[in-house]
Amino acid sequence: MFKTTKGLVLREVRYKEADRILTILTESDGKITAKARGVLRKSSRSAAATQQLTWSELTLFGNRGKWTVNEGSVLEGFSGLRDEIERLALGSYFAECLEAFAVEDQPDPALLQLGLNSLYALSEKLGEPEKIKAAFELRLMCLTGFQPDVRACAVCGKTEPEDPVLSLEDGVICCRSCRKASWDGALLEEGALAAMRYVVSAPAKKLFSFPLEGRALQNLSRASERYVQAHAERRFSTLEYYRQFTEKTI
Numbered sequence: 001m002f003k004t005t006k007g008l009v010l011r012e013v014r015y016k017e018a019d020r021i022l023t024i025l026t027e028s029d030g031k032i033t034a035k036a037r038g039v040l041r042k043s044s045r046s047a048a049a050t051q052q053l054t055w056s057e058l059t060l061f062g063n064r065g066k067w068t069v070n071e072g073s074v075l076e077g078f079s080g081l082r083d084e085i086e087r088l089a090l091g092s093y094f095a096e097c098l099e100a101f102a103v104e105d106q107p108d109p110a111l112l113q114l115g116l117n118s119l120y121a122l123s124e125k126l127g128e129p130e131k132i133k134a135a136f137e138l139r140l141m142c143l144t145g146f147q148p149d150v151r152a153c154a155v156c157g158k159t160e161p162e163d164p165v166l167s168l169e170d171g172v173i174c175c176r177s178c179r180k181a182s183w184d185g186a187l188l189e190e191g192a193l194a195a196m197r198y199v200v201s202a203p204a205k206k207l208f209s210f211p212l213e214g215r216a217l218q219n220l221s222r223a224s225e226r227y228v229q230a231h232a233e234r235r236f237s238t239l240e241y242y243r244q245f246t247e248k249t250i
């Protein structure tokens with residue numbers, strides 16, 4: 001069965017001499033694994049379309065749950081990512097997160113849109129990388145069933161908690177003084193809670209339009225990544241790689 005769909009290539013692994021095994025977030029079928037034969041040969045016309053972090057139109061052949069990429073053409077190559085290693089590393093982290101949270105064979109337009117918008121913003125330098133990262137991570141959590149409840153302290157009910165803490169496991173906020181000893185939490189600096197509140201409810205196209213910079217932005221970004229890790233129950237090698245480029249600035 002042949003099918004034409006659009007897909008974001010999350011991962012490519014070289015296989016045999018000239019093949020690639022791809023993980024693709026497709027419009028029609030959600031996350032799939034597909035083999036792309038011969039794409040590493042010089043004569044191949046589908047090499048660019050099957051490269052990691054590329055949004056492509058793909059003709060797939062499906063047989064008993066196994067997919068093969070028959071043809072591909074690039075729709076958006078996010079070329080801005082390719083000329084700056086820090087942004088490329090962060091884009092790879094977005095891809096690893098999407099792969100970790102996307103469900104196989106289940107289309108998820110909102111998740112796909114988040115991935116595309118975030119990579120586009122990163123590629124076109126529409127904001128500081130840390131801002132795009134924090135917004136991506138928080139929104140990813142919202143879309144995959146882990147939306148934090150950021151309205152008020154979960155213990156005393158104050159709508160403006162004092163020295164707010166994000167409880168990583170429960171996805172609630174509380175005042176520092178209300179925090180239970182057993183809660184693994186991330187302290188939120190001034191402005192970070194307001195930014196979180198913005199990100200959980202902002203329209204998709206305005207996701208990155210919040211004013212936060214410097215220390216508070218770093219703080220939000222760290223809290224967001226810890227929140228992702230707590231729910232993914234794993235670490236991300238691409239994040240560790242990205243941090244090699246940012247550690248010196250923190």
Ligand SMILES: [Zn+2]
Nearest residue numbers: 153156175178
């Ligand atoms: Zn409280």
